[in-house]
Amino acid sequence: MNQDSNRGLMGYITAGINHRTAPITLREQVAFSAEQLSDALQNARIQTGIEEIAILSTCNRTEIYCAIHSSGSEAVRLCHEKLIDWQSCYHQANGKLLAEHSYLFHDEEAVRHLMRVACGLDSMVLGEPQILGQLKSAYASAQEAGTAGPGLNRLFQHSFTTAKQIRTETAINQQPVSVAYAATRLAKQIFSDLSENTALVIGAGETIELTTRHLCQQGVANIIVANRTLERARRLTDIFGGKPVLLSDLPHILHESDIVISSTASPVPVLGKGTVEKALKQRKHKPMFMVDIAVPRDIEPEVSELADAFLYTVDDLQDVIEDNLQQRKDAAQQAERMIEADTFEFMTRLRALDAVSLLRDYRQSTEAIRDLELEKALQWLARGARPEEVLQQFARSLTNKLMHHPSVQLKNAAAKGQQEKLEWAEKLLGLSTSRQSDSTQDA
Incomplete structure (x- = not known):
């Protein structure tokens, strides 16, 4: 089977500090100027080994967004440690203090957080519009530095679409509060x-x-x-x-x-x-x-x-x-509901992409078996074997090869009493309907 390095669900993590979690003295220590970003992004990728990285740095927050090819808790923890170590080294800041004031989101939480930031729901000023432009600049900087790949591209574009929809359909930014x-x-x-x-x-x-x-x-x-x-x-x-x-x-x-x-x-x-x-x-x-x-x-x-x-x-x-915010707070509740729906949609599409990758590999595997058996059949025909016998042998051999691995796994699951796997296999192989039909006929 082709081992695609992109197989496995794409994972997302966001690590950062903001006006709620860290005092201004710490925020200014780890802030990035526009002139620093390109160097910082490339340096971060080299030092952490994380391929896809974007950095947002404003007066109220410094956040690092990453797309990784593993969403396991241990992989997420290691990535967070690497990012804290890199930031403290890059800025010559206190790493322990930075870790104490930082937060970490991964996968669905990271997707939801980025959408909330883009809409101004996580800002000091609820619904403030400047953050969306700052986020677009951060994404553009990552693109220019070559640290934004397909994972971050997909996430940022979806977040921008959500932010535009919320600003159009709600009153989140109608009052001039910035x-x-x-x-x-x-x-x-x-x-x-x-x-x-x-x-x-x-x-x-x-x-x-x-x-x-x-x-x-x-x-x-x-x-x-x-x-x-x-x-x-x-x-x-x-x-x-x-x-x-x-x-x-x-x-x-x-x-x-x-x-x-x-x-x-x-x-x-x-x-x-x-x-x-x-x-x-x-x-x-x-x-x-x-x-x-x-x-x-x-x-x-x-x-x-x-x-x-x-x-x-x-x-x-x-x-x-705090003045003049009630209208925005009402709109924020509507925006939160829209973000929940869009987060679910994004994660559903992301998981579907993983299925596409799996299906591609499965097809390549079965086609490789087919081509091998077909080559054998053609060789027998070239030697003068009867076509009927060659076709029968081809069909038997192809069926046995395709069934071998699933059969081994089903037997192992049955031996271990893994009934849930057997029931899932029944659905996967399309046997539920036929087995129910047989049971009805037997009755």
């Missing part, structure tokens, strides 16, 4: 009239663009956009107005800002305690509201020690986010 929205909402609670304030947004990615949009909708007239490149900063000011500056200009313009919201991909803080302290002195200690959405953090935590600086991180926004 981290960016929550930051703006908090600013409005502190400054009742935002039109009198100047806002500094640091970064130029999707989160900052959304934040800037919310600030404009809340009436902020003066906006400064700071970024590593002036070109990307100008892209936002062209849309929303305001002044583009470089990150290197921050020490000179920080004092102009009442509101500071930062979300960059910088591996180190872009604002230190000294810079903020100097700006506060220039402001004559007029309070400054600051929100650090980035992981790793953009603003040194020590800034919170300054009397006139009110610094919040993504974890601090949870209470703000």
